[in-house]
Structures are given as C-alpha cells and as structure tokens.
Amino acid sequence: GIQVEQSPPDLILQEGANSTLRCNFSDSVNNLQWFHQNPWGQLINLFYIPSGTKQNGRLSATTVATERYSLLYISSSQTTDSGVYFCAVIWGGSQGNLIFGKGTKLSVKP
Amino acid sequence: DADVTQTPRNRITKTGKRIMLECSQTKGHDRMYWYRQDPGLGLRLIYYSFDVKDINKGEISDGYSVSRQAQAKFSLSLESAIPNQTALYFCATSDLRGGGPLFFGEGSRLTVL
Numbered sequence: 001g002i003q004v005e006q007s008p009p010d011l012i013l014q015e016g017a018n019s020t021l022r023c024n025f026s027d028s029v030n031n032l033q034w035f036h037q038n039p040w041g042q043l044i045n046l047f048y049i050p051s052g053t054k055q056n057g058r059l060s061a062t063t064v065a066t067e068r069y070s071l072l073y074i075s076s077s078q079t080t081d082s083g084v085y086f087c088a089v090i091w092g093g094s095q096g097n098l099i100f101g102k103g104t105k106l107s108v109k110p
Numbered sequence: 111d112a113d114v115t116q117t118p119r120n121r122i123t124k125t126g127k128r129i130m131l132e133c134s135q136t137k138g139h140d141r142m143y144w145y146r147q148d149p150g151l152g153l154r155l156i157y158y159s160f161d162v163k164d165i166n167k168g169e170i171s172d173g174y175s176v177s178r179q180a181q182a183k184f185s186l187s188l189e190s191a192i193p194n195q196t197a198l199y200f201c202a203t204s205d206l207r208g209g210g211p212l213f214f215g216e217g218s219r220l221t222v223l
Binding site for chain 2: 033035041042043044045048086088095097098100101102103
C-alpha cells in the first residue's frame with residue numbers, strides 16, 4: 001500500500017518563529033488534506049489541497065503531486081498552533097478513504 | 111452545536127462488556143467513517159459507509175461492528191470489549207464519496223479495564 005511519511009516527527013518553536021512541515025507519499029494521490037489536532041484532541045481540517053497552493057491566514061500549504069510531496073507552512077507561530085499536524089491522502093488503492101501519516105507534533109513556547 | 115456529534119465523550123468499561131459509540135451529523139453528508147487513534151500510530155480506519163445500505167470494512171474492523179441507522183447516524187459497537195481496544199475513537203463525515211474535505215467529531219475516549 002501507499003506510504004505517507006511526515007517530517008519532522010517533533011518540532012519545538014519559540015513563539016513568532018516560522019516552520020515548514022513536510023508530507024511525502026509513495027504513490028500518486030487523488031486527494032490530500034492537512035489536519036490539526038489540538039491539545040484537547042479535536043481534529044480540524046486545515047486544507048483540502050490535492051495540488052497547488054492555498055493560504056489561510058498565517059498558514060499555507062503547497063502540494064506538488066508530480067513529485068509526491070506536500071508542505072505546510074506556519075508563519076509567526078503562536079502557542080495556539082501547538083498540537084499534532086496530520087497529512088492524509090486518498091490514492092487509487094484506498095477505495096476513496098483517507099490514509100493518514102503519523103503526524104508532526106508541534107510545541108510552540110511563549 | 112457541533113456538526114458531527116459523538117456520544118459518549120468518555121467511557122470506562124470492563125473487559126467483556128458490550129459498548130456502543132454513537133455518531134450523528136447535521137452536515138447532510140452521505141459518507142460516514144469510524145477511525146481509531148492510538149499514540150504514535152495516527153488514525154486508522156475501522157468502518158465506512160457510503161449510505162444506509164452500504165457499509166464497508168476498513169483497515170482494522172476485527173472486533174468491531176457498525177450500524178447506519180439513517181443518513182445522519184452511524185454507530186460503532188464493540189461486542190465484547192478487550193483492553194487493547196482502549197483508544198480515542200473518531201467519527202467523521204465527507205461529501206462526494208471521499209473526494210471532499212473530511213470533518214471530524216470531537217472524539218470518544220474509551221478505556222477498557
């Protein structure tokens with residue numbers, strides 16, 4: 001099956017710093033989404049981005065499907081950005097279901 | 111009110127007991143899912159449903175069953191709970207047969223003693 005690998009697994013930032021999270025996938029995908037799980041466990045959809053670039057406030061994402069990776073950029077990080085960021089993909093073998101990476105745990109220190 | 115509601119939010123039970131987790135949604139989506147989250151393993155799909163007559167097994171369906179009572183309701187049952195089913199369970203919905211964004215409920219934390 002497809003492999004979805006996220007890096008780095010853990011990241012500690014000082015408030016105000018910028019960061020880039022990466023998601024690599026081993027096969028062609030039809031769909032890619034980024035999620036944020038806050039420290040209370042809630043999962044929030046950040047981006048639905050099978051290709052191209054999108055921006056939402058301080059967050060932006062870019063997917064280069066032909067090279068099988070996606071990047072999530074966080075600028076001017078805030079303590080509320082802390083949590084785990086998941087990348088998830090749909091590929092031809094997943095019957096339309098999202099396959100999740102194991103996440104990047106981000107801690108933003110004040 | 112949340113668009114995707116899960117009950118109970120927390121449950122502690124004993125080995126061998128039957129447990130049901132319920133999910134209801136007001137988004138009008140056809141597709142509903144149950145995922146399980148374990149530390150360090152991300153989210154894994156248990157069951158998914160295209161509509162009330164279409165239910166499919168996911169990656170880790172053994173030990174679980176589901177019921178799609180209506181378009182808006184999808185319940186997950188553990189017929190005889192065991193300790194390694196202790197986890198955080200999420201219900202989710204999507205439109206367009208999974209081709210659109212996925213929306214999660216708030217999660218149900220289950221502990222099996």
